[in-house]
Amino acid sequence: MENGATYYRRWLDGDESAFAGIIEEYRDPVTFFIQRYVHDICAAEDIAADVFMYLVVHPRKYNFRDPFKTFLYVIARSRALDYLRKRKRAAQIPLDEAEPFLADETDLEEHVIRDDRKRRVNEALKQLPEDQQLAVHLVYFEEYSYEDTARIMKKNRKQVDNLLYRAKKTLRDLIGEEGELAE
Amino acid sequence: MRMSNEDFQAEVFRRSAAYQRKQRSRIRILTGAGAFACCLCLTAALGIFLPQLHAAKTFENATTDNMSQYKGEEEQAEENTPETLNDEPADAAPDIAETPENSEAEDNTAEPAPEYDGPTVFVEKTDEELLDYYGLDSLPAAFDEDIELASKEKFWAIYDQYQHGLTVAEDDPDTVTEDRNTWAYIGHMRFVYLTLFKWQYGDSETQYDHKDKESEYESITDYALFTANGIGVQISYASFKPEDFEDQKMIKKIEQEVRDYLNEHRTDSAES
Secondary structure, three states, rough: OOOOOHHHHHHHOOOHHHHHHHHHHHHHHHHHHHHHHOOOOHHHHHHHHHHHHEEEEEEOOOOOOOOOOHHHHHEEEEEEHHHHHHHOOOOOOOOOHHHHHHHHHHHHHHHHOOHHHHHHHHHOOOOOHHHHHHHHHHHHHHHOOOHHHHHHOOOOOOHHHHHHHHHHHHHHHHHHOOEOOOO | OOOHHHHHHHHHHHHHHHHHHHHHHHHHHHHHHHHHHHHHHHHHHHHHHHHHHHHHHHHHHHHHHHHHHHHHHHHHHHHHHHHHHHHHHHHHHHHOOOOHHHHHHHOOOOOHHHHHHHHHHHHHHHHHHHHHHHHOOOHHHOOOOOOOOHHHOOOHHHHHOOOOHHHHHHHOOOHHHHHHHHHHHHOOOOOOEEEEEOOOOOOOOEEEOOOOOOOOOOEEEEEEEEOOOOOEEEEEHHHHHHHHOOOHHHHHHHHHHHHHHHHOOOHHHHHO
Protein backbone atom coordinates (compact mmCIF):
# COMPACT_ATOMS: atom_id res chain seq x y z
CA MET A 1 0.00 0.00 0.00
CA GLU A 2 1.31 3.39 -0.94
CA ASN A 3 1.82 5.92 1.81
CA GLY A 4 1.68 9.71 1.63
CA ALA A 5 5.40 10.14 1.01
CA THR A 6 5.24 7.83 -1.99
CA TYR A 7 2.27 9.70 -3.43
CA TYR A 8 4.07 12.98 -2.85
CA ARG A 9 7.26 11.75 -4.51
CA ARG A 10 5.28 10.60 -7.53
CA TRP A 11 3.48 13.92 -7.74
CA LEU A 12 6.78 15.82 -7.53
CA ASP A 13 8.08 13.60 -10.32
CA GLY A 14 5.24 14.75 -12.55
CA ASP A 15 2.42 12.32 -11.90
CA GLU A 16 -0.55 14.70 -11.58
CA SER A 17 -2.91 11.96 -10.43
CA ALA A 18 -0.80 11.18 -7.36
CA PHE A 19 -2.00 14.30 -5.57
CA ALA A 20 -5.53 12.89 -5.60
CA GLY A 21 -4.17 9.95 -3.58
CA ILE A 22 -2.83 12.35 -0.95
CA ILE A 23 -6.18 14.14 -0.76
CA GLU A 24 -8.04 10.87 -0.59
CA GLU A 25 -5.92 9.55 2.23
CA TYR A 26 -5.34 12.63 4.37
CA ARG A 27 -8.08 15.18 3.74
CA ASP A 28 -10.50 13.91 6.41
CA PRO A 29 -7.98 13.15 9.18
CA VAL A 30 -6.33 16.52 8.69
CA THR A 31 -9.66 18.34 8.65
CA PHE A 32 -10.80 16.47 11.75
CA PHE A 33 -7.54 17.30 13.51
CA ILE A 34 -7.93 20.98 12.64
CA GLN A 35 -11.55 20.85 13.81
CA ARG A 36 -10.22 20.00 17.28
CA TYR A 37 -8.58 23.43 17.36
CA VAL A 38 -11.07 25.64 15.61
CA HIS A 39 -14.43 23.98 16.44
CA ASP A 40 -15.77 25.19 13.12
CA ILE A 41 -16.10 22.65 10.33
CA CYS A 42 -16.11 25.27 7.55
CA ALA A 43 -12.96 26.88 8.89
CA ALA A 44 -11.39 23.45 9.32
CA GLU A 45 -12.07 22.59 5.66
CA ASP A 46 -10.70 25.94 4.58
CA ILE A 47 -7.54 25.51 6.67
CA ALA A 48 -7.12 21.95 5.39
CA ALA A 49 -7.12 23.30 1.82
CA ASP A 50 -4.35 25.69 2.88
CA VAL A 51 -2.38 22.78 4.37
CA PHE A 52 -2.49 20.90 1.05
CA MET A 53 -1.73 24.10 -0.81
CA TYR A 54 1.47 24.31 1.24
CA LEU A 55 2.52 20.97 -0.29
CA VAL A 56 2.04 22.44 -3.76
CA VAL A 57 3.76 25.81 -3.32
CA HIS A 58 6.64 24.60 -1.11
CA PRO A 59 7.66 21.32 -2.74
CA ARG A 60 11.11 21.23 -1.14
CA LYS A 61 9.99 21.60 2.47
CA TYR A 62 9.36 17.91 3.09
CA ASN A 63 12.55 15.91 3.73
CA PHE A 64 11.15 12.41 3.00
CA ARG A 65 12.67 11.10 6.24
CA ASP A 66 9.93 12.02 8.74
CA PRO A 67 6.49 10.43 8.44
CA PHE A 68 4.46 12.33 5.85
CA LYS A 69 1.41 12.40 8.09
CA THR A 70 3.38 14.01 10.92
CA PHE A 71 4.63 16.64 8.47
CA LEU A 72 1.03 17.38 7.47
CA TYR A 73 -0.16 17.58 11.07
CA VAL A 74 2.60 19.99 12.02
CA ILE A 75 1.52 22.28 9.17
CA ALA A 76 -2.13 21.80 10.13
CA ARG A 77 -1.47 22.77 13.74
CA SER A 78 0.44 25.85 12.68
CA ARG A 79 -2.33 26.93 10.28
CA ALA A 80 -5.03 26.27 12.87
CA LEU A 81 -3.26 28.41 15.46
CA ASP A 82 -2.82 31.18 12.87
CA TYR A 83 -6.53 31.02 12.21
CA LEU A 84 -7.36 31.24 15.94
CA ARG A 85 -5.12 34.29 16.30
CA LYS A 86 -6.82 35.99 13.37
CA ARG A 87 -10.28 35.02 14.58
CA LYS A 88 -9.69 36.82 17.86
CA ARG A 89 -9.50 40.03 15.88
CA ALA A 90 -12.36 39.29 13.52
CA ALA A 91 -16.10 39.21 14.11
CA GLN A 92 -17.50 35.79 14.93
CA ILE A 93 -20.13 34.06 12.82
CA PRO A 94 -23.39 34.02 14.81
CA LEU A 95 -24.35 30.55 16.03
CA ASP A 96 -27.57 30.40 13.98
CA GLU A 97 -25.53 30.95 10.79
CA ALA A 98 -23.10 28.20 11.78
CA GLU A 99 -25.77 25.63 12.61
CA PRO A 100 -26.43 24.43 9.02
CA PHE A 101 -22.84 23.18 8.93
CA LEU A 102 -23.20 20.99 12.03
CA ALA A 103 -24.41 18.18 9.80
CA ASP A 104 -21.13 18.34 7.88
CA GLU A 105 -19.27 18.03 11.15
CA THR A 106 -21.26 14.94 12.09
CA ASP A 107 -20.64 13.48 8.63
CA LEU A 108 -16.94 14.06 9.02
CA GLU A 109 -16.86 12.45 12.46
CA GLU A 110 -18.77 9.45 11.18
CA HIS A 111 -16.42 9.19 8.24
CA VAL A 112 -13.26 9.40 10.30
CA ILE A 113 -14.38 7.51 13.42
CA ARG A 114 -15.99 4.30 12.32
CA ASP A 115 -15.66 2.50 15.64
CA ASP A 116 -18.66 3.02 18.01
CA ARG A 117 -16.54 2.92 21.09
CA LYS A 118 -14.22 5.55 19.70
CA ARG A 119 -17.20 7.66 18.78
CA ARG A 120 -18.37 7.60 22.42
CA VAL A 121 -14.90 8.57 23.55
CA ASN A 122 -14.97 11.37 21.02
CA GLU A 123 -18.22 12.70 22.50
CA ALA A 124 -16.71 12.68 25.98
CA LEU A 125 -13.53 14.19 24.66
CA LYS A 126 -15.34 17.42 23.76
CA GLN A 127 -15.72 18.14 27.46
CA LEU A 128 -11.95 18.14 28.06
CA PRO A 129 -9.61 21.10 27.85
CA GLU A 130 -8.28 21.67 24.33
CA ASP A 131 -4.71 20.44 24.98
CA GLN A 132 -5.98 17.21 26.49
CA GLN A 133 -8.39 16.72 23.57
CA LEU A 134 -5.54 17.08 21.08
CA ALA A 135 -3.24 14.74 22.96
CA VAL A 136 -5.93 12.03 23.19
CA HIS A 137 -6.90 12.61 19.56
CA LEU A 138 -3.36 12.10 18.32
CA VAL A 139 -2.58 9.09 20.52
CA TYR A 140 -5.96 7.39 20.58
CA PHE A 141 -7.48 8.22 17.21
CA GLU A 142 -4.42 8.77 15.05
CA GLU A 143 -2.33 6.15 16.91
CA TYR A 144 0.71 8.36 17.11
CA SER A 145 3.48 7.54 19.56
CA TYR A 146 3.94 9.85 22.53
CA GLU A 147 7.11 11.23 20.88
CA ASP A 148 5.34 12.09 17.63
CA THR A 149 2.43 13.56 19.56
CA ALA A 150 4.84 15.76 21.49
CA ARG A 151 6.48 16.82 18.23
CA ILE A 152 3.21 17.77 16.57
CA MET A 153 1.98 19.64 19.66
CA LYS A 154 5.38 21.33 20.13
CA LYS A 155 5.57 20.00 23.68
CA ASN A 156 7.98 17.67 25.43
CA ARG A 157 7.31 14.05 26.24
CA LYS A 158 6.66 14.74 29.93
CA GLN A 159 4.02 17.35 29.15
CA VAL A 160 2.22 14.91 26.82
CA ASP A 161 2.35 12.27 29.57
CA ASN A 162 0.72 14.68 32.00
CA LEU A 163 -1.94 15.73 29.52
CA LEU A 164 -2.85 12.14 28.74
CA TYR A 165 -2.87 11.17 32.42
CA ARG A 166 -5.30 13.94 33.29
CA ALA A 167 -7.40 13.28 30.19
CA LYS A 168 -7.70 9.58 30.98
CA LYS A 169 -8.69 10.37 34.55
CA THR A 170 -11.46 12.69 33.44
CA LEU A 171 -12.62 10.31 30.72
CA ARG A 172 -12.82 7.51 33.24
CA ASP A 173 -15.29 9.63 35.21
CA LEU A 174 -17.26 10.50 32.11
CA ILE A 175 -17.31 7.07 30.49
CA GLY A 176 -18.22 4.01 32.52
CA GLU A 177 -15.97 1.00 32.68
CA GLU A 178 -18.08 -0.55 29.96
CA GLY A 179 -17.48 2.41 27.76
CA GLU A 180 -20.80 4.13 28.39
CA LEU A 181 -20.92 7.87 28.92
CA ALA A 182 -21.52 8.76 32.54
CA GLU A 183 -24.65 10.86 33.05
CA MET B 1 -22.56 20.14 2.07
CA ARG B 2 -18.95 19.09 1.99
CA MET B 3 -16.95 19.36 -1.18
CA SER B 4 -16.03 16.18 -3.02
CA ASN B 5 -12.36 15.26 -3.06
CA GLU B 6 -12.10 16.34 -6.71
CA ASP B 7 -13.52 19.76 -5.91
CA PHE B 8 -11.29 20.00 -2.88
CA GLN B 9 -8.22 19.21 -4.98
CA ALA B 10 -9.31 21.76 -7.59
CA GLU B 11 -9.67 24.33 -4.79
CA VAL B 12 -6.17 23.48 -3.52
CA PHE B 13 -4.63 24.01 -6.96
CA ARG B 14 -6.64 27.19 -7.53
CA ARG B 15 -5.34 28.60 -4.24
CA SER B 16 -1.79 27.50 -5.06
CA ALA B 17 -1.92 29.29 -8.42
CA ALA B 18 -3.32 32.43 -6.79
CA TYR B 19 -0.65 32.30 -4.07
CA GLN B 20 2.14 31.89 -6.61
CA ARG B 21 0.82 34.79 -8.71
CA LYS B 22 0.70 36.94 -5.58
CA GLN B 23 4.25 35.92 -4.64
CA ARG B 24 5.58 36.75 -8.09
CA SER B 25 3.86 40.10 -8.04
CA ARG B 26 5.23 40.78 -4.53
CA ILE B 27 8.75 39.90 -5.70
CA ARG B 28 8.38 42.22 -8.70
CA ILE B 29 7.18 45.06 -6.49
CA LEU B 30 9.96 44.48 -3.97
CA THR B 31 12.57 44.33 -6.73
CA GLY B 32 11.24 47.53 -8.26
CA ALA B 33 11.08 49.27 -4.91
CA GLY B 34 14.60 48.09 -4.10
CA ALA B 35 15.96 49.34 -7.40
CA PHE B 36 14.16 52.66 -6.92
CA ALA B 37 15.54 52.98 -3.38
CA CYS B 38 19.05 52.20 -4.68
CA CYS B 39 18.71 54.89 -7.34
CA LEU B 40 17.51 57.37 -4.73
CA CYS B 41 20.40 56.55 -2.40
CA LEU B 42 22.88 56.80 -5.24
CA THR B 43 21.47 60.14 -6.34
CA ALA B 44 21.48 61.43 -2.78
CA ALA B 45 25.04 60.24 -2.26
CA LEU B 46 26.16 61.89 -5.47
CA GLY B 47 24.31 65.04 -4.47
CA ILE B 48 26.14 65.10 -1.17
CA PHE B 49 29.61 64.02 -2.20
CA LEU B 50 30.05 65.57 -5.62
CA PRO B 51 29.92 69.18 -4.37
CA GLN B 52 32.32 68.24 -1.58
CA LEU B 53 34.62 66.59 -4.05
CA HIS B 54 34.41 69.59 -6.32
CA ALA B 55 35.06 71.97 -3.41
CA ALA B 56 38.01 69.88 -2.26
CA LYS B 57 39.43 69.83 -5.76
CA THR B 58 38.97 73.58 -6.13
CA PHE B 59 40.57 74.17 -2.75
CA GLU B 60 43.45 71.88 -3.63
CA ASN B 61 44.02 73.70 -6.90
CA ALA B 62 43.82 77.08 -5.20
CA THR B 63 46.22 75.90 -2.54
CA THR B 64 48.70 74.64 -5.08
CA ASP B 65 48.51 77.88 -7.03
CA ASN B 66 48.78 80.06 -3.98
CA MET B 67 51.61 78.10 -2.45
CA SER B 68 53.55 78.30 -5.67
CA GLN B 69 52.89 82.04 -5.74
CA TYR B 70 54.00 82.33 -2.16
CA LYS B 71 57.16 80.37 -2.81
CA GLY B 72 57.80 82.49 -5.85
CA GLU B 73 57.49 85.54 -3.69
CA GLU B 74 60.00 84.19 -1.20
CA GLU B 75 62.43 83.26 -3.92
CA GLN B 76 62.07 86.67 -5.48
CA ALA B 77 62.66 88.29 -2.09
CA GLU B 78 65.83 86.29 -1.66
CA GLU B 79 67.07 87.25 -5.10
CA ASN B 80 66.40 90.95 -4.65
CA THR B 81 69.18 92.95 -3.07
CA PRO B 82 68.32 95.51 -0.39
CA GLU B 83 69.60 98.26 -2.66
CA THR B 84 67.17 97.36 -5.40
CA LEU B 85 64.31 97.41 -2.97
CA ASN B 86 65.26 100.75 -1.51
CA ASP B 87 65.20 102.36 -4.93
CA GLU B 88 61.51 102.10 -5.55
CA PRO B 89 59.46 100.80 -2.62
CA ALA B 90 57.60 103.95 -1.70
CA ASP B 91 56.24 104.32 -5.20
CA ALA B 92 55.45 100.72 -5.85
CA ALA B 93 52.36 100.35 -3.71
CA PRO B 94 50.63 103.56 -4.72
CA ASP B 95 51.25 102.57 -8.33
CA ILE B 96 49.41 99.38 -7.72
CA ALA B 97 46.57 101.22 -6.12
CA GLU B 98 46.19 103.28 -9.23
CA THR B 99 46.27 100.45 -11.74
CA PRO B 100 43.23 100.19 -14.00
CA GLU B 101 42.32 96.80 -12.56
CA ASN B 102 42.01 98.20 -9.06
CA SER B 103 39.98 101.15 -10.17
CA GLU B 104 37.61 98.78 -11.88
CA ALA B 105 37.31 96.72 -8.73
CA GLU B 106 36.27 99.81 -6.84
CA ASP B 107 33.79 100.98 -9.43
CA ASN B 108 32.15 97.77 -10.42
CA THR B 109 30.59 96.26 -7.28
CA ALA B 110 28.95 93.38 -9.16
CA GLU B 111 32.19 91.94 -10.49
CA PRO B 112 32.42 88.18 -9.84
CA ALA B 113 35.13 86.90 -7.48
CA PRO B 114 37.60 85.54 -10.08
CA GLU B 115 38.09 88.99 -11.54
CA TYR B 116 39.15 90.42 -8.19
CA ASP B 117 42.92 90.25 -8.27
CA GLY B 118 43.83 92.60 -5.43
CA PRO B 119 45.39 90.04 -3.10
CA THR B 120 47.43 88.55 -5.90
CA VAL B 121 49.14 91.88 -6.36
CA PHE B 122 50.18 91.85 -2.76
CA VAL B 123 51.27 88.28 -2.79
CA GLU B 124 53.82 89.27 -5.40
CA LYS B 125 55.23 91.94 -3.16
CA THR B 126 58.11 91.35 -0.84
CA ASP B 127 57.80 92.05 2.86
CA GLU B 128 59.90 95.17 2.44
CA GLU B 129 57.74 96.51 -0.36
CA LEU B 130 54.62 96.03 1.70
CA LEU B 131 56.17 97.70 4.70
CA ASP B 132 57.13 100.62 2.55
CA TYR B 133 53.65 100.81 1.17
CA TYR B 134 52.25 101.18 4.65
CA GLY B 135 55.02 103.48 5.78
CA LEU B 136 56.38 100.99 8.27
CA ASP B 137 60.00 100.27 8.89
CA SER B 138 59.65 96.73 10.27
CA LEU B 139 57.13 94.07 11.03
CA PRO B 140 54.97 94.39 14.15
CA ALA B 141 56.37 92.66 17.19
CA ALA B 142 53.43 90.30 17.14
CA PHE B 143 54.87 88.81 13.97
CA ASP B 144 58.26 88.34 15.42
CA GLU B 145 59.52 84.81 15.73
CA ASP B 146 60.35 85.43 19.38
CA ILE B 147 56.78 86.18 20.36
CA GLU B 148 55.65 83.06 22.04
CA LEU B 149 52.05 83.06 20.94
CA ALA B 150 52.86 83.54 17.33
CA SER B 151 56.06 81.62 17.27
CA LYS B 152 54.99 78.54 15.42
CA GLU B 153 51.89 79.08 13.39
CA LYS B 154 51.87 82.71 12.64
CA PHE B 155 50.54 84.20 9.51
CA TRP B 156 50.47 87.73 8.42
CA ALA B 157 48.76 89.48 5.64
CA ILE B 158 48.74 93.08 4.68
CA TYR B 159 46.42 94.55 2.18
CA ASP B 160 44.54 97.72 1.62
CA GLN B 161 40.84 97.13 1.95
CA TYR B 162 39.83 100.36 0.35
CA GLN B 163 41.95 100.09 -2.70
CA HIS B 164 41.70 96.39 -3.28
CA GLY B 165 38.08 95.64 -3.10
CA LEU B 166 37.22 94.52 0.40
CA THR B 167 34.71 97.31 0.88
CA VAL B 168 33.42 96.54 -2.56
CA ALA B 169 33.26 92.92 -1.71
CA GLU B 170 31.21 93.54 1.41
CA ASP B 171 28.24 93.68 -0.89
CA ASP B 172 29.20 90.26 -2.07
CA PRO B 173 29.97 88.02 0.91
CA ASP B 174 31.22 85.23 -1.30
CA THR B 175 33.98 87.41 -2.61
CA VAL B 176 35.04 88.33 0.91
CA THR B 177 35.10 84.73 1.97
CA GLU B 178 37.01 83.72 -1.11
CA ASP B 179 39.47 86.50 -0.54
CA ARG B 180 40.08 85.70 3.10
CA ASN B 181 40.33 82.03 2.46
CA THR B 182 42.95 82.62 -0.12
CA TRP B 183 44.92 84.84 2.13
CA ALA B 184 44.65 82.63 5.14
CA TYR B 185 45.95 79.69 3.24
CA ILE B 186 48.81 81.52 1.68
CA GLY B 187 50.27 81.72 5.14
CA HIS B 188 50.80 78.65 7.18
CA MET B 189 48.55 76.80 9.52
CA ARG B 190 47.06 80.10 10.56
CA PHE B 191 46.83 80.89 14.17
CA VAL B 192 46.83 84.63 14.49
CA TYR B 193 47.03 87.06 11.64
CA LEU B 194 46.86 90.77 11.29
CA THR B 195 45.28 92.71 8.52
CA LEU B 196 46.45 96.24 7.96
CA PHE B 197 44.80 98.81 5.79
CA LYS B 198 45.20 102.49 5.27
CA TRP B 199 42.84 104.67 7.26
CA GLN B 200 42.68 108.43 6.92
CA TYR B 201 39.74 109.41 9.12
CA GLY B 202 41.29 109.51 12.57
CA ASP B 203 41.73 106.94 15.30
CA SER B 204 38.83 104.85 16.53
CA GLU B 205 37.93 102.82 19.57
CA THR B 206 38.71 99.12 19.37
CA GLN B 207 35.79 97.01 18.28
CA TYR B 208 35.77 93.43 19.44
CA ASP B 209 33.62 90.90 17.77
CA HIS B 210 32.96 87.23 17.87
CA LYS B 211 32.13 85.62 14.59
CA ASP B 212 29.56 82.94 14.23
CA LYS B 213 31.31 79.89 12.88
CA GLU B 214 28.23 78.88 10.95
CA SER B 215 28.08 82.00 8.88
CA GLU B 216 31.59 83.39 8.84
CA TYR B 217 34.97 82.21 7.81
CA GLU B 218 35.23 78.96 9.61
CA SER B 219 38.54 79.08 11.39
CA ILE B 220 38.32 82.64 12.62
CA THR B 221 36.35 83.04 15.79
CA ASP B 222 37.27 86.45 17.18
CA TYR B 223 38.80 89.61 15.99
CA ALA B 224 39.56 93.13 17.11
CA LEU B 225 39.40 96.10 14.76
CA PHE B 226 40.95 99.48 15.50
CA THR B 227 42.71 102.31 13.74
CA ALA B 228 45.76 104.23 14.80
CA ASN B 229 48.21 106.49 13.07
CA GLY B 230 46.53 106.25 9.68
CA ILE B 231 46.48 102.47 9.66
CA GLY B 232 43.52 100.24 10.28
CA VAL B 233 44.33 96.96 11.99
CA GLN B 234 42.27 93.86 12.25
CA ILE B 235 43.57 91.15 14.55
CA SER B 236 41.96 87.83 13.91
CA TYR B 237 42.66 84.54 15.50
CA ALA B 238 41.55 81.05 14.86
CA SER B 239 39.50 78.58 16.84
CA PHE B 240 42.19 75.94 17.04
CA LYS B 241 44.34 77.82 19.46
CA PRO B 242 46.57 76.22 22.12
CA GLU B 243 44.95 75.36 25.43
CA ASP B 244 46.83 78.05 27.32
CA PHE B 245 45.59 80.70 24.96
CA GLU B 246 43.25 83.09 26.73
CA ASP B 247 41.13 84.84 24.18
CA GLN B 248 40.70 88.40 25.35
CA LYS B 249 44.05 88.61 27.10
CA MET B 250 45.80 87.49 24.00
CA ILE B 251 44.00 89.73 21.62
CA LYS B 252 44.49 92.73 23.91
CA LYS B 253 48.15 91.96 24.21
CA ILE B 254 48.56 91.83 20.47
CA GLU B 255 46.50 94.97 20.10
CA GLN B 256 48.73 96.86 22.52
CA GLU B 257 51.82 95.61 20.77
CA VAL B 258 50.48 96.74 17.44
CA ARG B 259 49.51 100.16 18.83
CA ASP B 260 52.94 100.60 20.35
CA TYR B 261 54.48 99.43 17.16
CA LEU B 262 52.47 101.87 15.03
CA ASN B 263 53.37 104.75 17.34
CA GLU B 264 57.02 103.92 17.09
CA HIS B 265 57.38 102.83 13.51
CA ARG B 266 54.84 104.65 11.42
CA THR B 267 56.74 107.15 9.37
CA ASP B 268 55.53 110.72 9.06
CA SER B 269 55.55 110.62 5.29
CA ALA B 270 53.27 107.62 5.20
CA GLU B 271 50.79 109.20 7.61
CA SER B 272 50.52 112.29 5.49
